[in-house]
Amino acid sequence: MTNLLELRNVSKVYTRGLTHSNPTIALRETSLTLKDDEPTILTVAGESGSGKTTLAMLLLGFIDPTMGEILYKGRNIRSLTGSERMAYRREVQAVFQDPFAVFNPFYTVDHLLTVPIRRFKLAKSKAEARDRMEEALTAVGLRPEDVLGRFPHQLSGGQRQRINVARALLLRPRLLIADEPVSMVDASLRANILETLRNLQRDYGVSIIYITHDLTTAYHIAKSIVVLYRGGVMEAGDVDSVIKSPQHPYTQLLVDSIPWPNLDQRWGEHAIIARESGLHDPGACPFMPRCPKAMDICRNRPPLFQITPHQAAACYLHDKLPSVDAERLSELLPA
Amino acid sequence: MQHMTANMIEPKQSDTNAIVPAISEPVLRVRNLEVTYYTDLGRAKALDDVSFTLEAGQKLGMVGESGSGKSTLALAMMRMIKPPGRIEGGSVFVGDTELMGLSEAGMRNARLNKIAYIPQGAMNSLNPVIRIGAQMVDAIKAHLPGESRAAINDRCVHALRSVDLDPGVFHMYAHELSGGMKQRVCIAIGILLEPGVIIADEPTSALDVVTQRQVMETIDRVQDQIGAAVILIGHDMGLMAQFVDKVAVMYAGRLVEVSTVREIFTDPKHPYARALISSLPNLDNKGVFQGIPGLAPSLLRIPGGCAFNPRCPNVMDVCKAVRPDVLTLEDGRRVACHLFDAEAAHDQSA
Numbered sequence: 001m002t003n004l005l006e007l008r009n010v011s012k013v014y015t016r017g018l019t020h021s022n023p024t025i026a027l028r029e030t031s032l033t034l035k036d037d038e039p040t041i042l043t044v045a046g047e048s049g050s051g052k053t054t055l056a057m058l059l060l061g062f063i064d065p066t067m068g069e070i071l072y073k074g075r076n077i078r079s080l081t082g083s084e085r086m087a088y089r090r091e092v093q094a095v096f097q098d099p100f101a102v103f104n105p106f107y108t109v110d111h112l113l114t115v116p117i118r119r120f121k122l123a124k125s126k127a128e129a130r131d132r133m134e135e136a137l138t139a140v141g142l143r144p145e146d147v148l149g150r151f152p153h154q155l156s157g158g159q160r161q162r163i164n165v166a167r168a169l170l171l172r173p174r175l176l177i178a179d180e181p182v183s184m185v186d187a188s189l190r191a192n193i194l195e196t197l198r199n200l201q202r203d204y205g206v207s208i209i210y211i212t213h214d215l216t217t218a219y220h221i222a223k224s225i226v227v228l229y230r231g232g233v234m235e236a237g238d239v240d241s242v243i244k245s246p247q248h249p250y251t252q253l254l255v256d257s258i259p260w261p262n263l264d265q266r267w268g269e270h271a272i273i274a275r276e277s278g279l280h281d282p283g284a285c286p287f288m289p290r291c292p293k294a295m296d297i298c299r300n301r302p303p304l305f306q307i308t309p310h311q312a313a314a315c316y317l318h319d320k321l322p323s324v325d326a327e328r329l330s331e332l333l334p335a
Numbered sequence: 336m337q338h339m340t341a342n343m344i345e346p347k348q349s350d351t352n353a354i355v356p357a358i359s360e361p362v363l364r365v366r367n368l369e370v371t372y373y374t375d376l377g378r379a380k381a382l383d384d385v386s387f388t389l390e391a392g393q394k395l396g397m398v399g400e401s402g403s404g405k406s407t408l409a410l411a412m413m414r415m416i417k418p419p420g421r422i423e424g425g426s427v428f429v430g431d432t433e434l435m436g437l438s439e440a441g442m443r444n445a446r447l448n449k450i451a452y453i454p455q456g457a458m459n460s461l462n463p464v465i466r467i468g469a470q471m472v473d474a475i476k477a478h479l480p481g482e483s484r485a486a487i488n489d490r491c492v493h494a495l496r497s498v499d500l501d502p503g504v505f506h507m508y509a510h511e512l513s514g515g516m517k518q519r520v521c522i523a524i525g526i527l528l529e530p531g532v533i534i535a536d537e538p539t540s541a542l543d544v545v546t547q548r549q550v551m552e553t554i555d556r557v558q559d560q561i562g563a564a565v566i567l568i569g570h571d572m573g574l575m576a577q578f579v580d581k582v583a584v585m586y587a588g589r590l591v592e593v594s595t596v597r598e599i600f601t602d603p604k605h606p607y608a609r610a611l612i613s614s615l616p617n618l619d620n621k622g623v624f625q626g627i628p629g630l631a632p633s634l635l636r637i638p639g640g641c642a643f644n645p646r647c648p649n650v651m652d653v654c655k656a657v658r659p660d661v662l663t664l665e666d667g668r669r670v671a672c673h674l675f676d677a678e679a680a681h682d683q684s685a
Contacts, residue, residue, distance in 0.1 A: 047543035047544070047545055047546070048514065048542075048543050048546075156401075156630055156631070157401065158630075159630075186400050186401050186570055187570045187571055187572060187611075187614070187615075189626060189627075190626075191614050191616075191624040191625055191626035192624070192626035194624055195624035195626070198622070198624070213543040213544060214544070215544070216573065216616045217616060219616070219618070219621065220616050220621055220622060220623075220624070221622075240621075243618075244618070253545060254544060254545065257544040257545045257547070257548040258544055258573070259544070259547070259548070259551075259571065259573035259574045259576065259577045259578075260573055260576065260577075260617065260618070261572040261573040261575075261576045261600070261612075261615040261616075261617065262576060262600070262617060262618075263576055263596065263597055263600055263601075265618075266577065267548055267552075267577050
């Protein structure tokens with residue numbers, strides 16, 4: 001069984017200035033495996049600065065890890081060349097947050113879709129290219145005659161975001177990295193885009209990494225979830241268990257702060273401890289300064305403790321339970 | 336017209352008594368407000384005959400899709416509509432002051448003093464090269480020229496404290512603050528002069544859930560302190576459920592429903608409001624995605640009759656021909672939909 005994409009102990013550290021002082025650990029020793037034969041939807045959740053976009057950039061090969069390696073079908077993505085590199089570029093696609101910023105306003109939608117077809121030589125003739133475009137647009141629920149030949153400013157945010165998904169789909173990707181794909185879209189259109197993404201996974205066998213801070217949509221679309229805080233995995237597992245019974249104080253805070261559209265499900269009563277901007281001890285649990293249940297032992301970074309076969313939390317509140325090797329994180333995530 | 340105007344004015348015995356114990360005179364009365372943008376492609380009616388009232392201490396949620404006129408409404412109330420837009424008519428009373436009739440100088444004074452506006456992305460509007468404190472002092476000096484230095488400082492420190500910021504923020508620059516802190520600075524500036532009405536336009540759209548909750552709880556507390564009415568503009572129904580007392584639904588520049596938050600979530604009347612509610616994700620309906628079919632109409636080409644008729648599941652012949660008036664139902668709810676014509680007529684004859 002081959003792995004589609006594998007992160008092995010990947011860390012990304014940003015340093016400032018010539019002296020490399022005050023390093024910021026954007027992602028810390030993270031291991032993650034996506035299998036080739038089991039398309040899944042994995043949510044990576046966390047607040048601003050948790051390292052979720054860093055993870056997306058690493059997976060897309062836009063930045064290099066400081067430590068560790070990223071393997072695509074068993075090969076380090078930094079050493080890919082020629083046709084292998086083309087295959088990786090084609091099979092790992094992205095949908096970004098802002099559907100208004102990714103279009104070149106001077107070109108029609110056709111341009112955005114024909115460039116990848118030409119670049120990857122997906123069609124033999126213009127007619128075939130046109131067919132591929134229409135097929136991809138139909139798959140995301142757009143009528144080709146509504147959008148082809150039009151300029152980006154003539155389209156709504158929801159239409160643009162679906163065109164982005166169509167562009168990715170056109171390349172028959174194996175993995176789609178969706179970085180906050182619905183946060184800039186009207187609430188009424190979110191449902192449509194999320195449904196499109198889910199159908200991609202179901203009908204086309206595309207794995208999706210859904211990066212978000214919105215646990216409501218994560219719950220609806222994903223099978224499994226990894227919760228990041230300051231570059232570290234706080235909790236991971238099956239999305240139902242993690243959101244319905246969060247075990248890490250940070251996940252509890254996140255879940256507690258979801259504005260559910262339900263009058264009988266109010267925001268929790270727990271006071272929020274604001275995030276400190278100052279430095280904190282890199283050896284400690286990153287959530288310790290804000291944690292209502294912080295203990296002395298939290299000065300040492302906790303490992304992941306296994307709560308159920310499909311849920312683990314990095315918190316000493318669960319230290320009676322067996323710990324899980326961080327490299328085996330993916331085994332907790334149901335496909 | 337006479338008949339319509341009568342309907343537009345909200346009855347005083349609104350059933351929000353349960354939520355706000357002390358009912359006073361409405362602090363805000365908006366009547367028949369109309370705004371048109373004169374573009375090269377034609378006239379776009381961005382605000383069409385919008386009327387509502389709000390009492391002190393009440394929180395109103397203004398929801399609708401992009402382009403439905405939510406932000407235009409806020410700008411119109413502040414008289415900040417820029418050409419090619421024009422306020423065509425209507426009145427806005429804050430207490431006894433009618434804003435539309437004020438001179439430009441009078442309006443400048445009323446802004447922040449009587450009615451404060453926290454625009455979308457306010458946190459990016461702080462001046463990066465001037466300390467937070469100086470920006471706050473500026474705002475006070477413009478409105479209270481006689482105020483002593485000590486009194487001004489007091490006001491600033493008090494405002495910062497009430498949004499849970501350290502008074503030390505007074506001496507800081509915007510880049511030294513996080514997004515949530517900047518947003519709270521903007522709220523602090525908004526409440527400096529304790530206005531009667533605060534309009535917050537998507538105050539948390541760029542913030543993550545935890546910070547969002549902090550900011551909303553700050554607005555909630557500050558509102559309690561100064562007793563202002565708050566209008567929260569947004570499209571996140573979850574936030575509305577957590578925060579507001581009343582919800583106004585806008586569609587293509589008109590108010591199509593005004594109900595209490597409980598009514599709108601349990602028994603939405605207008606078909607658009609129904610679609611909005613049923614498109615919401617919840618814990619119980621995992622994996623069910625129900626969007627609203629169709630697209631919001633362009634304001635340049637608003638469909639005849641009811642603007643929602645091309646997307647409406649309950650469309651009738653009359654919807655394509657006659658624009659529905661805003662009806663007041665028996666329970667004080669207001670709906671602009673022909674489905675309720677009979678009900679409203681019955682109420683009037685009874």
